[in-house]
Amino acid sequence: MLADAAKLQPLVERHLTDVNHIDDAVTGFLVNTGKKLILVDTGTGGFWGGPALGKLVSNLRKAGYRPEQVDIVLLTHLHADHVGGIATPKGARTFSNAEIRMGKADSDFWLSLDVAKQAPKEAQEFFTLARNSAKPYLANKKWLPLTENEEIVEGVRARPIMGHTPGHMGYEFTSKGQTMLVWGDVVHAAIVQLERPDIGVIFDIDGPMAIKTREQLLAELAEKRTLIAGAHMPFPSLGWLRKDGSGYVWIPVPYKDSLQ
Numbered sequence: 383m384l385a386d387a388a389k390l391q392p393l394v395e396r397h398l399t400d401v402n403h404i405d406d407a408v409t410g411f412l413v414n415t416g417k418k419l420i421l422v423d424t425g426t427g428g429f430w431g432g433p434a435l436g437k438l439v440s441n442l443r444k445a446g447y448r449p450e451q452v453d454i455v456l457l458t459h460l461h462a463d464h465v466g467g468i469a470t471p472k473g474a475r476t477f478s479n480a481e482i483r484m485g486k487a488d489s490d491f492w493l494s495l496d497v498a499k500q501a502p503k504e505a506q507e508f509f510t511l512a513r514n515s516a517k518p519y520l521a522n523k524k525w526l527p528l529t530e531n532e533e534i535v536e537g538v539r540a541r542p543i544m545g546h547t548p549g550h551m552g553y554e555f556t557s558k559g560q561t562m563l564v565w566g567d568v569v570h571a572a573i574v575q576l577e578r579p580d581i582g583v584i585f586d587i588d589g590p591m592a593i594k595t596r597e598q599l600l601a602e603l604a605e606k607r608t609l610i611a612g613a614h615m616p617f618p619s620l621g622w623l624r625k626d627g628s629g630y631v632w633i634p635v636p637y638k639d640s641l642q
């Protein structure tokens with residue numbers, strides 16, 4: 383998965399017992415603003431990764447929410463592990479009352495038959511899944527691409543984070559002077575990329591841009607002590623960054639089970 387084998391080797395040898403295997407989380411984030419119920423990213427749904435993945439809706443129910451209560455789904459990008467959960471394998475809407483919002487450039491790219499035609503064979507399933515996931519929402523006029531830096535509702539703002547996909551988008555939630563950034567796929571393999579932000583993944587469509595973005599963003603977030611929600615950070619996927627030499631250390635928010 384990681385793009386630069388020579389840089390990678392010393393890191394995996396130091397951190398992993400099995401150098402061919404990195405465990406990763408796939409996490410969505412539900413935010414109740416008091417006025418709106420907002421879900422950021424939706425996991426893989428029933429499409430792949432089972433039985434370890436695809437549990438977002440059942441976990442939502444265990445937390446006391448029903449999918450039809452979700453008002454807005456914000457997608458960081460249209461890769462299958464983020465958009466896959468919005469539709470059922472039969473093509474129905476999982477979130478029947480929600481508007482789906484995403485970067486316009488991602489919508490234009492992943493839903494385009496012309497772009498798909500020029501993409502390599504191994505990328506085709508990404509295009510197909512994005513198109514199929516969008517379909518029932520397009521039919522109901524609930525597929526609504528964002529303008530850059532749009533304020534979606536009060537205190538919730540889109541923030542383009544360039545490199546991973548053409549319209550990759552972060553979302554900032556601000557309340558009482560504090561900000562949480564849901565950063566999408568800035569980091570896929572925390573044990574590698576926090577120490578070496580210059581190591582990318584093959585899924586970054588613009589690799590050099592993704593590296594530049596990661597280097598700048600990590601520095602900013604560590605400096606400001608911004609709370610980060612990262613889909614592929616270790617569960618519960620919430621934490622802060624602290625600068626450590628030329629890299630960073632992840633300070634996780636301790637997981638609390640507050641379910642009744």
Ligand SMILES: [Zn+2]
Pocket residue numbers: 461463464567613614
């Ligand atoms: Zn991802």
